[in-house]
Amino acid sequence: MCEANVYMEQNGREDLLLASVDVIEPQADGSLRMVNIFGEQKVVRAAIKCMCLVDHRIVLAP
Structure with missing residues (x-):
């Protein structure tokens, strides 16, 4: 599989935004x-x- 989990970095932590992203x-x-x-x-x-x-x-970073 080629998908990835996308995280947003905020305040020194990484929160999951969306799992199994392919686009x-x-x-x-x-x-x-x-x-x-x-x-x-x-x-x-x-x-x-x-x-x-x-x-x-x-x-990602805001």
């Missing part, structure tokens, strides 16, 4: 749209801080 698309307004393998979607204003695809982990 991340930048939007015109600067936000990121994420879609997981179950069709769930989230849009957040954030930047990618770190991607570790071997660990299936993406960390």
Whole structure:
């Protein structure tokens, strides 16, 4: 499987935003749209801080 869990880093901790994400698309307004393998979607204003695809982990920062 190629999906990853996406976390938001805030106040020194990482909170899970969406599990099993297989699509991340930048939007015109600067936000990121994420879609997981179950069709769930989230849009957040954030930047990618770190991607570790071997660990299936993406960390965002507001």
